[in-house]
Amino acid sequence: MPSKLFTEIAEISRNAALRAGEALKKRYGTVFTISIKPDAGLLTEVDLESEEIIISEIRKTRPADAILAEESGIVSELRGESSFRWIIDPLDGTTNFAHGVPHFAVSIGVEYEGNVVSGVVFNPMTGELFEAVKGKGATLNGKSVHVSGAEQIEESLLATGFSYQKGEIVDQELAVLSRVLHHVRAVRRIGSAALDLCYVAVGRFDGFWEYDLSPWDIAAGVLLVTEAGGKVSSMSGGPYLLEEGSIVASNGKIHQTLIEMLR
Numbered sequence: 556m557p558s559k560l561f562t563e564i565a566e567i568s569r570n571a572a573l574r575a576g577e578a579l580k581k582r583y584g585t586v587f588t589i590s591i592k593p594d595a596g597l598l599t600e601v602d603l604e605s606e607e608i609i610i611s612e613i614r615k616t617r618p619a620d621a622i623l624a625e626e627s628g629i630v631s632e633l634r635g636e637s638s639f640r641w642i643i644d645p646l647d648g649t650t651n652f653a654h655g656v657p658h659f660a661v662s663i664g665v666e667y668e669g670n671v672v673s674g675v676v677f678n679p680m681t682g683e684l685f686e687a688v689k690g691k692g693a694t695l696n697g698k699s700v701h702v703s704g705a706e707q708i709e710e711s712l713l714a715t716g717f718s719y720q721k722g723e724i725v726d727q728e729l730a731v732l733s734r735v736l737h738h739v740r741a742v743r744r745i746g747s748a749a750l751d752l753c754y755v756a757v758g759r760f761d762g763f764w765e766y767d768l769s770p771w772d773i774a775a776g777v778l779l780v781t782e783a784g785g786k787v788s789s790m791s792g793g794p795y796l797l798e799e800g801s802i803v804a805s806n807g808k809i810h811q812t813l814i815e816m817l818r
Contacts, residue, residue: 558690561672564617564639565688568663568675571612575605575645575661576679579652583680589653596719597649602626605645605661613641625771640666642797644771647676648747657681662749664774671797674775674782676749685753685779693756693783702785702806703758708816711761711809714743714751718767728766735816752776755804756783762805762813764790770797777804786810790817 582601590598606626613622621640641663646652648659657680665673672689685700687693693700705711715732718724736742743760745751748768754760756779774797777787786807787795792814795802805813 558688561667561688562691564665565673565675565686567613567616568641568665568673569677569684569686571609572661572663572675572677572684574612575608576677578608579605579646579659579661580679583652583657584655594719597653598626599646599649599653601652602646602649606643609643609645609661609663617641623770625769638668642666642671642770642774644749647749647772651746656746658745658747658750660747660749660753662771662775664771664776664778666774666797671774671778674778676753676775676779678750683753685756685775687756687775687779687782689778689782691782693779695753695757700757700783702755702780702783703761704808705761705806706808708738708809708812709740711739712741712743712759713739713813714745714754714760714763716744716746716748716751716765716768720767724767731817738816748772749776752780752804755785755806756780758806762803762809764801764803764813764817766790766801768800768802773797773802777802780804788814790814 588600592598603626619637624643644662647662652659660676660678663675664671674687676685684696717728751763755763780787787804789795790801
């Protein structure tokens with residue numbers, strides 16, 4: 556498959572993300588409905604509006620492609636007839652958005668025959684547009700970016716997230732966090748896995764881990780990290796699969812140490 560087509564796909568993603576992001580920015584701080592999803596996460600009418608914009612943009616030029624979208628009927632997959640699949644999170648960081656915290660994003664990843672070939676993440680509140688095309692590197696607002704050069708876990712700033720589910724899983728996550736905190740510079744939890752991965756890609760974070768994620772949370776961000784020179788794996792250190800749910804991403808230099816710590 557020619558890389559030119561991947562670039563065209565990325566342009567469609569960019570336009571869709573910018574349009575949806577502008578809609579999010581206009582609705583930020585206004586009154587909107589909020590409901591609770593089965594996984595205990597939040598859903599607002601703005602999530603749905605953003606998703607409608609993105610799907611509409613895709614369908615204009617790619618009507619045969621499959622779409623995996625988070626909020627259409629809570630979770631649905633609109634199956635197409637081509638080898639492309641669009642993986643959409645119309646509002647990653649809904650809880651932040653709902654509480655007036657200006658840290659959220661639109662995330663659009665595109666697979667071709669099972670491999671993510673395009674990733675776009677847009678934070679409308681900062682105007683930061685993170686993009687990657689397979690084999691062409693990663694950019695922030697058009698400028699090339701690279702992961703950090705931190706070589707020691709002790710000097711690393713990491714990020715993580717927590718499940719919306721309560722009970723035993725929270726205890727497990729806190730136990731891991733406690734163990735990690737003793738060995739790193741600091742850990743941040745800022746409420747958007749898509750942006751966490753982007754921050755690893757641009758070198759703001761040296762690493763990131765989280766359990767119980769969905770493909771739309773991370774599809775675009777995974778490509779951004781790898782195209783920026785970083786590493787992404789499963790919790791065991793093996794190859795990462797989008798449906799796996801748990802992820803470790805880093806600048807590569809601290810990866811094995813982080814994996815051992817998480818175990």
